Amino acid sequence: xxxxxxxxxxxxxxxxxxxxxxxxxxxxxxxxxxxxxxxxxxxxxxxxxxxxxxxxxxxxxxxxxxxxxxxxxxxxxxxxxxxxxxxxxxxxxxxxxxxxxxxxxxxxxxxxxxxxxxxxxxxxxxxxxxxxxxxxxxxxxxxxxxxxxxxxxxxxxxxxxxxxxxxxxxxxxxxxxxxxxxxxxxxxxxxxxxxxxxxxxxxxxxxxxxxxxxxxxxxxxxxxxxxxxxxxxxxxxxxxxxxxxxxxxxxxxxxxx
Amino acid sequence: xxxxxxxxxxxxxxxxxxxxxxxxxxxxxxxxxxxxxxxxxxxxxxxxxxxxxxxxxxxxxxxxxxxxxxxxxxxxxxxxxxxxxxxxxxxxxxxxxxxxxxxxxxxxxxxxxxxxxxxxxxxxxxxxxxxxxxxxxxxxxxxxxxxxxxxxxxxxxxxxxxxxxxxxxxxxxxxxxxxxxxxxxxxxxxxxxxxxxxxxxxxxxxxxxxxxxxxxxxxxxxxxxxxxxxxxxxxxxxxxxxxxxxxxxxxxxxxxxxxxxxxxxxxxxxxxxxxxxxxxxxxxxxxxxxxxxxxx
Amino acid sequence: xxxxxxxxxxxxxxxxxxxxxxxxxxxxxxxxxxxxxxxxxxxxxxxxxxxxxxxxxxxxxxxxxxxxxxxxxxxxxxxxxxxxxxxxxxxxxxxxxxxxxxxxxxxxxxxxxxxxxxxxxxxxxxxxxxxxxxxxxxxxxxxxxxxxxxxxxxxxxxxxxxxxxxxxxxxxxxxxxxxxxxxxxxxxxxxxxxxxxxxxxxxxxxxxxxxxxxxxxxxxxxxxxxxxxxxxxxxxxxxxxxxxxxxxxxxxxxxxxxxxxxxxxxxxxxxxxxxxxxxxxxxxxxxxxxxxxxxxxxxxxxxxxxxxxxxxxxxxxxxxxxxxxxxxxxxxxxxxxxxxx
Numbered sequence: 001x002x003x004x005x006x007x008x009x010x011x012x013x014x015x016x017x018x019x020x021x022x023x024x025x026x027x028x029x030x031x032x033x034x035x036x037x038x039x040x041x042x043x044x045x046x047x048x049x050x051x052x053x054x055x056x057x058x059x060x061x062x063x064x065x066x067x068x069x070x071x072x073x074x075x076x077x078x079x080x081x082x083x084x085x086x087x088x089x090x091x092x093x094x095x096x097x098x099x100x101x102x103x104x105x106x107x108x109x110x111x112x113x114x115x116x117x118x119x120x121x122x123x124x125x126x127x128x129x130x131x132x133x134x135x136x137x138x139x140x141x142x143x144x145x146x147x148x149x150x151x152x153x154x155x156x157x158x159x160x161x162x163x164x165x166x167x168x169x170x171x172x173x174x175x176x177x178x179x180x181x182x183x184x185x186x187x188x189x190x191x192x193x194x195x196x197x198x199x200x201x202x203x204x205x206x207x208x209x210x211x212x213x214x215x216x217x218x219x220x221x222x223x224x225x226x227x228x229x230x231x232x233x234x235x236x237x238x239x240x241x242x243x244x245x246x247x248x249x250x251x252x253x254x255x256x257x
Numbered sequence: 258x259x260x261x262x263x264x265x266x267x268x269x270x271x272x273x274x275x276x277x278x279x280x281x282x283x284x285x286x287x288x289x290x291x292x293x294x295x296x297x298x299x300x301x302x303x304x305x306x307x308x309x310x311x312x313x314x315x316x317x318x319x320x321x322x323x324x325x326x327x328x329x330x331x332x333x334x335x336x337x338x339x340x341x342x343x344x345x346x347x348x349x350x351x352x353x354x355x356x357x358x359x360x361x362x363x364x365x366x367x368x369x370x371x372x373x374x375x376x377x378x379x380x381x382x383x384x385x386x387x388x389x390x391x392x393x394x395x396x397x398x399x400x401x402x403x404x405x406x407x408x409x410x411x412x413x414x415x416x417x418x419x420x421x422x423x424x425x426x427x428x429x430x431x432x433x434x435x436x437x438x439x440x441x442x443x444x445x446x447x448x449x450x451x452x453x454x455x456x457x458x459x460x461x462x463x464x465x466x467x468x469x470x471x472x473x474x475x476x477x478x479x480x481x482x483x484x485x486x487x488x489x490x491x492x493x494x495x496x497x498x499x500x501x502x503x504x505x506x507x508x509x510x511x512x513x514x515x516x517x518x519x520x521x522x523x524x525x526x527x528x529x530x531x532x533x534x535x536x537x538x539x540x541x542x543x544x545x546x547x548x549x550x551x552x553x
Numbered sequence: 554x555x556x557x558x559x560x561x562x563x564x565x566x567x568x569x570x571x572x573x574x575x576x577x578x579x580x581x582x583x584x585x586x587x588x589x590x591x592x593x594x595x596x597x598x599x600x601x602x603x604x605x606x607x608x609x610x611x612x613x614x615x616x617x618x619x620x621x622x623x624x625x626x627x628x629x630x631x632x633x634x635x636x637x638x639x640x641x642x643x644x645x646x647x648x649x650x651x652x653x654x655x656x657x658x659x660x661x662x663x664x665x666x667x668x669x670x671x672x673x674x675x676x677x678x679x680x681x682x683x684x685x686x687x688x689x690x691x692x693x694x695x696x697x698x699x700x701x702x703x704x705x706x707x708x709x710x711x712x713x714x715x716x717x718x719x720x721x722x723x724x725x726x727x728x729x730x731x732x733x734x735x736x737x738x739x740x741x742x743x744x745x746x747x748x749x750x751x752x753x754x755x756x757x758x759x760x761x762x763x764x765x766x767x768x769x770x771x772x773x774x775x776x777x778x779x780x781x782x783x784x785x786x787x788x789x790x791x792x793x794x795x796x797x798x799x800x801x802x803x804x805x806x807x808x809x810x811x812x813x814x815x816x817x818x819x820x821x822x823x824x825x826x827x828x829x830x831x832x833x834x835x836x837x838x839x840x841x842x843x844x845x846x847x848x849x850x851x852x853x854x855x856x857x858x859x860x861x862x863x864x865x866x867x868x869x870x871x872x873x874x875x876x877x878x879x880x881x882x883x884x885x886x887x888x889x890x891x892x893x894x
Contacts, residue, residue, distance in 0.1 A: 050776070076778040088776070090769040093762070101766050104759040105778040113760035113791075120759070163777060292678040294625075353872060359677055360623050364828060365871045367625065371821060371864030379858055487817055491689060494682040502678075538686070 001064050003028045003199050004049070004167055009058035011048050018044035020223030021058070026167070026199060031190070033210040034203045036220035037243060042203045043085065045220070046169045050082040051075045063166065079166035083157045085175055085203070091145040095136050095155055098144055100127040102162035127162070133192045134158045150181045157189055161198070168193065170202045174209065182206060186213065207244070211235065219243070259401030264520050266400075270409040272516035273416025274475045278489055279496035279508040280423060281467030287503035288440040288460040291351060294366040297490025298373040299339050299465050303472030304481040305377055307335030308386035311477075315390045325394045332388070332473045339469025340462045347461040352454070374486060385480035392477040412474045419470070420509055427505065436460060440503075492519075495538040500549055507550035585742055594734045598806065599850060601738050603843035604745040605802050610826045610838035611752050612795025617824075618832040619756055620788045621768030622676070626668075626684030627823045629691050630793040632815035633657075633664045634800025636695070639708035639810045642715070650717050650740070650805070657801035658794060664691075665793025666786075673785040676771075685817060692815040707811030710804045712737070741802055748795060749839070755791065756835065764788050796823070818860060822849075825867050831877025840879050 004026040011019040018041050026032060034042045047053045049060055051072040060068045067075055090098050103123050104110045118124065131137045134154045139147055144155060157173050173189055174182040190213045193200045204210050210217060210231070217234045219227040227233075227240050234240055282296045293299075310331050350369065354361045395411070397404035427433040439446040439456045447453045471489075472481070496515050500507025515534060522533045541549075585604075589597045609631055616622045637660035638653045647653060672683045695702045702708065712733045716723045717740050724733045755761050763784055766774045771781050804810050813819065822845065830841020853859050874881055 072775045073778050073780050076776060082776060084773075088770055088773040090766045090773065092769050093765060097762060097765075101759075101762050102777045104762065109759045110763040110779060110784075111760060113755045113758045115759070116754065116757050117759045117762050118757070159773070159777060294681075350868060350872070357875075360617070360621075361871055361875065363623055363625075363678065363681055364824070365868055367821060367824065368864040368867030368871065371818070371860045371867065373864075375858045375861035375864065379861070487689070491682070491686050494686070498679065498682075538683075 002026060003063060005059075005061040006049065007059040007061065009045070009048060009060065010056045011044060011053055012056055017041075017223040019048055019055075022220075022223070022225055024218065024225065024228075026201065028166075028199050029197055030199055031194065031213055031215045032199075032201045033214040033217045034201055034220060035205070035207070035210055035217060035244065036226070039222075040220040041223040042220050043171055044223075046082060046171050046201070046203060050080055050169055052082075076163065076165075080169070081160040081163045081165035081167070082169035083160040083171060083173060085172040087149075087152045087156045089144040089152060089155055089159070092143060094141050094143055095131060095147065095151075096127055096140045098155060099130050099158055099162045100124070102159050103127060103130075106163050130158055130162050133188075134161075135188055150177050150185055153177055154185060154188065161192060161196075164196075164198075166199060168198050168200045170200060172203050172205065174204070174206065182209065259403055262400055263403060263405055264524065266405060266409060266413070268513075268516045268520040269413045269416075270478070271519065272512045273412050273419075274471045275492060275496055275516055276416050276509055276512035277419055277467045277471035277474070278493045279500070279512055280420070280505060281464035281471070282493050283497050283500075283503055283505065283508045284423075284467070285461055285464035286497075288436055289351075289457055291362050292366070293461075293464070294363060294490065295369040295373055296464075296468055297488070297493060298370045298377075298486035299342065300468040300472045300489045300493075301481065301486035302342070302373055302377055303335040303339045303469030304476040304485065305335075305381045305386055305472070306338045306469070307332050307473040308388045308476045308481045309381060310334050311388035311391060312386060325391070328388075328391050328394070332391070332477070333470065335473035335476075336466050336469035339472075340466035343465025344458055344462040346465075347458045348454070351461070352457070370486070370490075374483075377486075378483065381481075383483060385482045386476070387480035388477040389480070390477075406478070408477055412478070415474055419467070420505075423467075424505060432459075492534070495534050498538045499541045501547055504550040510549060582742075582746060586739075589735055589738050594731060597734050597738050599846065600843075601734075601741050601806055602803075603846040604741050605799050605806070606823075606826065606846055607839040607842040608745055608748050608802070609796045609799035609823055610830070610842040611748060612792045612797075612799070613823050614827045614832055614838040615752065615756065615764075615788055615792045615795070617827060618834070618837075619761060619768060620764045620785060622673075622785065622789070623681050623824070624672075624684040624792075625681045625817065625820050625824065626686070626688030627793075627796050628815050628817065628819040629668060629684075629688035630661050630665050630796040631800035631803070631819065631823075632688075632691060632695070632810075632812075634661045634797035635804045635810040635814050636702065636708070637661070638801050638804045639710050642710050643708055648714055648716050649719060650715050651719055653715075653805075654798070654801055657797060661794050661797025661800070662790065665790045665797070669786050669789030669793065673782055673789055685820070688815060688820055689817060692812055692817075695812040695815055702812070705811065707809050709809050711808065712805050715805055737806060741806075744798070744802065748798065752795065753835065760784070760787075822863065825863055827877075828867060828870055828875075829877055831880030833876060834879045834883065837877050837879040841877060844878065 002025045004024075006022055006024045009019050009022045020041070022041075022045060034045065036042050044053065048055050051070065055068055058068070059066055062075075062078055062080060065078070067078060067080075070078065090101065093101070100117065100123055101110075103126055104117065104120075107123070109120070109123070128137065128140070131140055134157070136151060136154060136158065139151055144152065147155065153173055153176070157170060160168055160170070170189065174185050177185055186209050202213075214231055217229060217231055218225060219234065219240050221243050226243060227237050229237070278296065278300050282293065285291060285293055285296075311328055314328060314331055346369065350365055351362065354365060392406055392408040395407040397406050398410070399405075427436060435446070435451055435456060438449070439451060439453055443453055446456070492515060496508060496511035498511075499514055500509070500511025514537075518534060518537060585600075588600060609627070612630075613624065613627050616624055634657045637657040641647045641653050641656045647656075668684070668687045671687070672680050675683060696704060699705075713724050713729055717736060722736050724730075724736075756764075763774070763779050766777070767779065767781050767784055775781050800814065803814075826841040826845045827838040828841070829845055830839065831837030849859070852862055856862065870877065876884060
């Protein structure tokens, strides 16, 4: 049974076909990149699967269960988590508290109002481990609002990761970050995700990043899936090259520097 | 049957006043995303000022010289005074807070509410003020076997004119375009050379003018009393909840609905008439949180 | 960086600072316990009122400072507590203060659960207006059903009829007023300390962290699995119950409850206290309530236009001193290097 299967998933905004009858299957353990030009529907697709938008029609089957009508919190509990392109953090809490909260929530401990949060050593330990994995250990007590952009992006991903989801959607985790830091951030994220065997779907624009890390690449265009395949297959796909780069040919995806 | 017609006319009268208040509130929110908690109190201030001016004129036995028309023209002084107050408030109290979270706007306008409520007490004392002379002078027209004050009908007409005027102003004039542009995207408007600060002051002043005008038109029929501001605030909010915050049509429809329910409520369930309105507001919020015409 | 209560700042992070906090709290408690021996009855009564309002503000601020919901209708819960006690004493002939407390808390729980359920479906301004509107409904009911509530005259609750600690302490016989002032002060002090400890635990619990997350980013809170509306509702209920407790304790001291305690300006005072003290801190509302209580007592004595003064100060606070007394104080302390930030 595949981890996620969308059947004819549809989401239109008036005339705009954001998600146009998308059929996608994702197997456990895959690291998939979702690419496409602006407006292709990549983020919309993530939004529909994560319940940020509700689907107009179609089905979302997660681990054999139909979650099409499930709410955000229900899907989180089922094991779907996501990070955000425009960073969504708890700005007045520390980096530590941000991650700890995700863990408390995951373990159902947020109902507890009779015990002190910081006395929970299991959560504290795990939070520190997660922060360390994302290179944020030094920023543990810093307020999220005050972190640098790259750190905020990492924290945003860490929050979703801390939920230990079965399926993790990462929406442009390196956007807005300087080129120099992009590689490092993506390296961190990918290594954490792969080492834990988490199935990940990453929305990305940077094709170098995409080719380097993905098991499979799914190319979207105008709300529908244009092509899917391994990095090699995509690299040699002329139609994809035309859409993404504007020119085809063997060196279409090569770096120009 | 006559009673029914009179009740309908009463509703329309009340709706006209409510519309003025709610439209002002909605305009300010629509353009500036600020909810002015002192809005109802400004309405009350408008009522008091108008009543005081008219009362003063009458007191000085000027009504002979001024005549009915003159007295009527004195009424809008209340509205203009409130507009001036608004023009003073926006740059001093509201502008410093635009970047801050919304709680701060609410807190400061709440503080303003307290200040103005007491200011009314200081300036005008605790006894109700009335401009009833105007209403008396206008006489009544017969409906069935009962007489209905002419003045109320004039107010309904004023309300209608105001609604049309506001609509034309917002959708058919250049300033209206500027207003709408600024309300949709403040930064873009500024980038296009619009003086956003000036637009904000003007919008706020217009909104306050409407509140003051609401008070001014009401006061010949109903005396200005302490506490009318809060009641008006809550009712105005019920109106914009039903009609949708930021919508002109919403303010109109909401005012009509609230007014009709209130009149019916007073007729049949005097004790819980207030509760019925809140129940309707609650129900609307549950079913359609943005109101009938509101934008999300 | 100013202390925002929300986080594991260095001041909170270590056991050492916790002990420091505990020491300060105990010191304050000791001072408060010694007070009646040092000042006269009038001052003791004044402080009692201050502590009562501190409980109300503490409850209110769970919603504002920690959950990000600004309520303009908290008088509803204070008033419900007060009137429930009045009903219990007048109609049930009860004498036990404990019974009054339990009854009052039940009443407040029901009202805040109902009102909260309606209000938390919305945020920001609609939340605020709904809370205001609902409190106004209660106020108008207290007026209109005057044969039940005594209307503007209200309902009297005589301290002499009450007993504390299940009948151990009563107030009959000569010198009863002095005894009442003395005993009631400690009774309120004890409950104030208890309420403060409970609230402190709540805001530092995982639940409290979840509330702060909702305050900071309700979208993300949902995306980490928190049922935003339900948590807001529970926070609302806790907040209402705390404020209700204040109303319950207030009635025997005031001797009387009237619709004024349900009227919107009273809600405004509660808001004001929290802003005065600093609503982004834990202790702010407590300090603000006590300070405000003194301010009010001495200002009401000198001017009739009390509301104008409060409004003016509120405006100035928002413009110039938004972190309030405690917030500003900790900012200054940080700047002088006393608290590492």
